[in-house]
Amino acid sequence: MTSATARVGAIVEVAGPEIPALLARVEQRLAQLAAGHGPVLAQHAGATIAAGGKRLRPLLVLLAAGPAQEADEDGLLAAAAAVELVHSATLVHDDVLDAAPLRRGVPTVWSQGGRELALATGDLLFSRAFAELAAAGSLAAVRALSRASSALAEGELAQREDAWNAAVSVARYLHRCELKTARLFEAACELGALAARRSERDVTALGAFGRRIGLAFQLLDDVLDISGPQSVTGKHRGADLLDGTVTLPLILARERDARLCALELRSITAPDQAEALCEAIAASGALDEARSRALAIADEAKAELRALRLADRQRTALELVADSVVARRA
Amino acid sequence: MTSATARVGAIVEVAGPEIPALLARVEQRLAQLAAGHGPVLAQHAGATIAAGGKRLRPLLVLLAAGPAQEADEDGLLAAAAAVELVHSATLVHDDVLDAAPLRRGVPTVWSQGGRELALATGDLLFSRAFAELAAAGSLAAVRALSRASSALAEGELAQREDAWNAAVSVARYLHRCELKTARLFEAACELGALAARRSERDVTALGAFGRRIGLAFQLLDDVLDISGPQSVTGKHRGADLLDGTVTLPLILARERDARLCALELRSITAPDQAEALCEAIAASGALDEARSRALAIADEAKAELRALRLADRQRTALELVADSVVARRA
Numbered sequence: 001m002t003s004a005t006a007r008v009g010a011i012v013e014v015a016g017p018e019i020p021a022l023l024a025r026v027e028q029r030l031a032q033l034a035a036g037h038g039p040v041l042a043q044h045a046g047a048t049i050a051a052g053g054k055r056l057r058p059l060l061v062l063l064a065a066g067p068a069q070e071a072d073e074d075g076l077l078a079a080a081a082a083v084e085l086v087h088s089a090t091l092v093h094d095d096v097l098d099a100a101p102l103r104r105g106v107p108t109v110w111s112q113g114g115r116e117l118a119l120a121t122g123d124l125l126f127s128r129a130f131a132e133l134a135a136a137g138s139l140a141a142v143r144a145l146s147r148a149s150s151a152l153a154e155g156e157l158a159q160r161e162d163a164w165n166a167a168v169s170v171a172r173y174l175h176r177c178e179l180k181t182a183r184l185f186e187a188a189c190e191l192g193a194l195a196a197r198r199s200e201r202d203v204t205a206l207g208a209f210g211r212r213i214g215l216a217f218q219l220l221d222d223v224l225d226i227s228g229p230q231s232v233t234g235k236h237r238g239a240d241l242l243d244g245t246v247t248l249p250l251i252l253a254r255e256r257d258a259r260l261c262a263l264e265l266r267s268i269t270a271p272d273q274a275e276a277l278c279e280a281i282a283a284s285g286a287l288d289e290a291r292s293r294a295l296a297i298a299d300e301a302k303a304e305l306r307a308l309r310l311a312d313r314q315r316t317a318l319e320l321v322a323d324s325v326v327a328r329r330a
Numbered sequence: 331m332t333s334a335t336a337r338v339g340a341i342v343e344v345a346g347p348e349i350p351a352l353l354a355r356v357e358q359r360l361a362q363l364a365a366g367h368g369p370v371l372a373q374h375a376g377a378t379i380a381a382g383g384k385r386l387r388p389l390l391v392l393l394a395a396g397p398a399q400e401a402d403e404d405g406l407l408a409a410a411a412a413v414e415l416v417h418s419a420t421l422v423h424d425d426v427l428d429a430a431p432l433r434r435g436v437p438t439v440w441s442q443g444g445r446e447l448a449l450a451t452g453d454l455l456f457s458r459a460f461a462e463l464a465a466a467g468s469l470a471a472v473r474a475l476s477r478a479s480s481a482l483a484e485g486e487l488a489q490r491e492d493a494w495n496a497a498v499s500v501a502r503y504l505h506r507c508e509l510k511t512a513r514l515f516e517a518a519c520e521l522g523a524l525a526a527r528r529s530e531r532d533v534t535a536l537g538a539f540g541r542r543i544g545l546a547f548q549l550l551d552d553v554l555d556i557s558g559p560q561s562v563t564g565k566h567r568g569a570d571l572l573d574g575t576v577t578l579p580l581i582l583a584r585e586r587d588a589r590l591c592a593l594e595l596r597s598i599t600a601p602d603q604a605e606a607l608c609e610a611i612a613a614s615g616a617l618d619e620a621r622s623r624a625l626a627i628a629d630e631a632k633a634e635l636r637a638l639r640l641a642d643r644q645r646t647a648l649e650l651v652a653d654s655v656v657a658r659r660a
């Protein structure tokens with residue numbers, strides 16, 4: 001297993017020489033989009049975007065589109081930027097709800113400017129995403145992104161509804177992951193396929209691939225929250241547990257260890273208690289099972305690609321993405 | 331002067347027999363849009379929409395479109411619903427920031443369900459607005475609405491930046507009103523004109539009309555906050571003052587009454603102090619001047635219509651809207 005950044009690097013290398021240049025142009029476009037709406041918003045929206053992340057969603061847009069000669073390049077760049085803008089908007093709003101001081105080691109908009117500023121920054125990023133897609137010109141793309149952003153709102157809520165409820169079912173957990181993560185990955189692939197003017201059937205199949213990838217990604221995220229170690233993930237183990245967010249490892253561990261069934265999640269309030277619970281979950285074998293499930297979902301994602309006519313490099317790169325979301329350690 | 335509802339009734343009567351039926355269909359559509367995203371969101375989004383308002387923005391969409399036979403009816407209804415959804419989304423988010431217990435006499439989403447729920451409800455309403463426009467099918471409409479929603483976020487922020495600063499200029503105040511109110515009225519008229527497939531020049535002129543109307547509307551709102559009386563507006567006089575929001579009446583009063591220049595706005599913390607300050611502002615003549623400015627802007631709005639070829643009923647109805655936004659008492 002390697003770092004996420006190294007993995008992305010490997011994918012970019014396989015995907016073809018045009019991808020790094022396109023990613024750089026997406027980055028430029030994101031920076032420009034943050035500006036032009038007053039200096040204060042520009043500063044905070046710009047900082048949010050610059051703090052960046054792995055840019056996995058824009059990369060998926062580009063990979064789903066495939067070799068550049070077939071694609072509407074302006075539409076493609078707009079789609080890649082729009083997906084990342086929606087993702088960033090949800091992070092800024094999440095930080096308001098969580099009163100989070102840092103994200104990716106950088107102070108959050110909430111901590112720097114307060115709730116008002118963070119709410120407005122998120123709303124602006126969200127608006128710019130739709131403006132960007134509309135300017136580049138595809139209604140189907142606007143539809144796909146608005147479906148995903150509706151799902152995100154619903155997923156955020158479902159997670160809050162389920163908070164502290166350790167008896168939540170696997171099915172409900174998976175549904176929540178679909179809403180809050182997988183649907184935006186689906187939209188990323190759909191948008192890429194639309195920009196490449198692929199058939200409706202291909203758009204659907206690439207969307208299904210993206211949705212599986214997103215689901216596997218979220219499962220792994222939830223495994224890493226329990227497995228740590230902090231030295232690699234950069235976060236305390238069990239942050240989800242302290243937050244009342246019940247995820248697959250705990251759900252599976254409760255099926256395996258009767259003592260965990262008696263546990264009242266609200267009694268876990270200190271990091272060392274969370275650490276001990278993480279150990280108990282790991283000892284139950286639940287982490288291995290959760291990781292296996294994520295791997296199986298990544299395999300399902302790759303299977304979605306089989307019926308599609310794809311350039312070799314494109315197929316290899318997409319398969320590498322599927323592998324990388326479940327092989328990562330942070 | 332009559333109530334806003336009676337005014338809207340008069341406008342609808344002038345505008346033609348198809349308008350009430352179209353408004354009823356917009357209402358149905360809004361109710362349907364709130365559903366379909368999980369029961370909890372449906373309940374709160376539905377309640378938000380049902381609590382309703384004057385539906386002035388959807389009415390403007392319909393009036394800007396003019397006689398129905400020229401319009402793409404599905405696009406028109408989608409546009410009317412989308413504009414109201416964006417408006418509702420901003421109200422739900424504002425209530426989070428203001429920790430407001432009631433709006434239009436109905437408990438807010440924030441007070442009923444907390445910050446998480448209100449944030450997600452606002453995000454959902456926002457997403458549905460774009461989904462609705464994209465489904466009905468006009469990229470130009472998506473562009474107009476995303477411009478307006480970007481402006482709303484910027485306006486929200488500008489207002490918070492200016493909070494407690496009594497020395498803010500008239501120009502800055504007007505710029506803020508443009509962003510936070512006028513641009514969505516502009517989009518409403520643009521969307522109606524687009525659905526009626528009017529020329530680009532007409533779309534621009536009707537948009538300029540809407541923008542002027544929106545500006546006049548906000549000026550009047552700010553006058554009513556100071557003039558009251560509470561028995562008519564349903565709100566304490568001077569709520570803006572207690573909130574640190576500096577509006578035109580105070581800005582003008584400070585030019586007229588030197589004692590008000592020495593005032594530290596943060597010292598106004600109790601409703602009776604706010605009431606006394608409202609009296610001082612009224613005594614300075616600033617309310618009359620602010621109202622005159624709003625009337626002048628409404629006249630400018632009507633002037634925008636002159637060069638346009640409009641059906642008689644359409645012109646009369648739009649002029650009535652211009653009159654009504656500045657003639658209202660609540």
